[in-house]
Amino acid sequence: MAARLLIVEDDPALAELLVWHFEAEGYDVTQTADGEEALLLAAEQTPDAIILDWMIENISGIEVCRRLRRASETSNVPIIMLTARGEEEDRIRGLETGADDYVTKPFSPRELIARMAAILRRSRPALAGKTLKVEDLELDPIAHRVRRSGQEVPLGPTEFRLLQHFMERPGRVLSRGQLVTGVWGHDSDIEERTVDVQVKRLRAAINAPGGKDLIRTVRSAGYSLG
Amino acid sequence: MAARLLIVEDDPALAELLVWHFEAEGYDVTQTADGEEALLLAAEQTPDAIILDWMIENISGIEVCRRLRRASETSNVPIIMLTARGEEEDRIRGLETGADDYVTKPFSPRELIARMAAILRRSRPALAGKTLKVEDLELDPIAHRVRRSGQEVPLGPTEFRLLQHFMERPGRVLSRGQLVTGVWGHDSDIEERTVDVQVKRLRAAINAPGGKDLIRTVRSAGYSLG
DNA sequence: ACAAAACTGTCATTTAAGTGTCATAGTCGA
DNA sequence: TCGACTATGACACTTAAATGACAGTTTTGT
Numbered sequence: 001m002a003a004r005l006l007i008v009e010d011d012p013a014l015a016e017l018l019v020w021h022f023e024a025e026g027y028d029v030t031q032t033a034d035g036e037e038a039l040l041l042a043a044e045q046t047p048d049a050i051i052l053d054w055m056i057e058n059i060s061g062i063e064v065c066r067r068l069r070r071a072s073e074t075s076n077v078p079i080i081m082l083t084a085r086g087e088e089e090d091r092i093r094g095l096e097t098g099a100d101d102y103v104t105k106p107f108s109p110r111e112l113i114a115r116m117a118a119i120l121r122r123s124r125p126a127l128a129g130k131t132l133k134v135e136d137l138e139l140d141p142i143a144h145r146v147r148r149s150g151q152e153v154p155l156g157p158t159e160f161r162l163l164q165h166f167m168e169r170p171g172r173v174l175s176r177g178q179l180v181t182g183v184w185g186h187d188s189d190i191e192e193r194t195v196d197v198q199v200k201r202l203r204a205a206i207n208a209p210g211g212k213d214l215i216r217t218v219r220s221a222g223y224s225l226g
Numbered sequence: 227m228a229a230r231l232l233i234v235e236d237d238p239a240l241a242e243l244l245v246w247h248f249e250a251e252g253y254d255v256t257q258t259a260d261g262e263e264a265l266l267l268a269a270e271q272t273p274d275a276i277i278l279d280w281m282i283e284n285i286s287g288i289e290v291c292r293r294l295r296r297a298s299e300t301s302n303v304p305i306i307m308l309t310a311r312g313e314e315e316d317r318i319r320g321l322e323t324g325a326d327d328y329v330t331k332p333f334s335p336r337e338l339i340a341r342m343a344a345i346l347r348r349s350r351p352a353l354a355g356k357t358l359k360v361e362d363l364e365l366d367p368i369a370h371r372v373r374r375s376g377q378e379v380p381l382g383p384t385e386f387r388l389l390q391h392f393m394e395r396p397g398r399v400l401s402r403g404q405l406v407t408g409v410w411g412h413d414s415d416i417e418e419r420t421v422d423v424q425v426k427r428l429r430a431a432i433n434a435p436g437g438k439d440l441i442r443t444v445r446s447a448g449y450s451l452g
Numbered sequence: 453a454c455a456a457a458a459c460t461g462t463c464a465t466t467t468a469a470g471t472g473t474c475a476t477a478g479t480c481g482a
Numbered sequence: 483t484c485g486a487c488t489a490t491g492a493c494a495c496t497t498a499a500a501t502g503a504c505a506g507t508t509t510t511g512t
Contacts, residue, residue, distance in 0.1 A: 092336055121326070
């Protein structure tokens with residue numbers, strides 16, 4: 001499962017360079033030069049990270065950043081800002097607007113790639129192959145295995161994706177709608193009640209009968225893990 | 227609940243500067259000059275983030291970083307590396323070793339603080355100032371949890387919304403009419419007396435029996451919190 | 453390619469939790 | 483003290499979630 005990346009850059013040469021490098025790293029890359037289009041694409045695909053040039057057509061990068069943060073679908077997507085300016089004031093403004101990192105031109109693709117890896121490691125550890133842990137539950141995304149207090153737990157594909165989704169956001173309450181789009185995909189026309197059923201199956205799988213339930217039901221809001 | 231920070235820095239002047247700044251920002255700071263000690267402190271306190279100088283006594287910063295990542299207690303704690311060298315090669319090595327971010331000396335405290343905020347926003351949303359607090363009452367809208375002096379309080383959906391409404395406007399007197407439209411919605415045709423009942427239920431939930439009542443009744447005006 | 457096994461989504465039903473209203477008792481302030 | 487306002491307990495009613503069954507799909511092993 002490759003990480004999806006949205007690159008918003010209007011210099012064609014630089015854009016091509018970035019696309020080339022990130023595709024070579026195994027990312028699934030989408031690119032646009034236009035700010036408005038970037039917002040649409042981001043809302044539609046919810047990429048795993050966004051690279052955003054400060055100065056782009058139509059809207060300023062910082063405005064795009066602000067709007068990405070405001071939209072609920074994209075409010076948690078990490079953003080790396082790209083800029084020609086090196087002034088500290090701008091760097092701080094970028095970070096305060098909600099960018100996660102900031103790279104100053106000229107930069108080497110290797111550095112940008114390293115920063116991207118660092119950011120993804122933090123926001124989507126599973127994509128970086130890191131084992132996710134919540135209390136005595138462990139999920140190894142590479143081996144595709146789950147253990148509860150050391151004991152292996154067999155899960156079906158949907159259960160696994162659902163659990164991974166929860167474990168990437170421990171403690172957070174996720175609504176049925178969020179779970180449907182996050183686990184089944186944006187375009188899925190799944191009944192929301194189906195989430196209940198999968199949660200029940202996941203519970204049955206990961207909880208020892210009579211033991212502590214790691215999934216919390218939050219009435220009229222959704223579910224959360226841990 | 228302030229975020230706990232471990233600063234590993236052996237230049238006394240710089241260390242003092244950092245401690246001062248981060249404490250002023252409200253962080254709970256521990257500092258050490260020694261790499262081995264840093265590992266012990268980290269394992270013992272599991273801070274919410276670590277600032278780590280590249281060149282420190284005993285072990286190199288990069289080795290400390292590697293070991294922090296290997297230990298299960300600290301493998302998920304975000305690390306910001308601090309370095310005098312500006313060479314790209316080192317920056318990349320730092321990031322690849324598992325640092326989450328990288329700041330080159332000389333840097334301004336403001337920038338470091340902004341980066342720290344960006345990192346915490348992602349790893350610990352609750353610590354990035356998103357939780358609402360009034361006296362010893364805390365409400366975390368993301369996790370959908372409420373605690374009174376550290377002790378979790380179970381609330382029903384309406385009670386939760388009502389409390390959130392109060393906590394977003396601490397100290398302010400809200401009329402029953404305002405509460406109805408704010409909590410139940412503009413188009414709701416709820417009896418105003420119903421507010422009394424929900425306030426009673428909320429009180430019963432958040433106040434220890436016999437303890438201090440955080441909700442004040444303002445006769446012929448409404449209610450206020452705190 | 454085929455059959456068995458595993459997995460999914462949906463629905464009807466059961467169970468649980470939460471909510472609004474009202475009648476009544478209690479409280480506060482002029 | 484009186485009258486207006488608020489607190490409280492009971493209760494019927496809604497709403498939400500858990501569950502069990504089942505038919506249709508997909509996957510797997512042979």
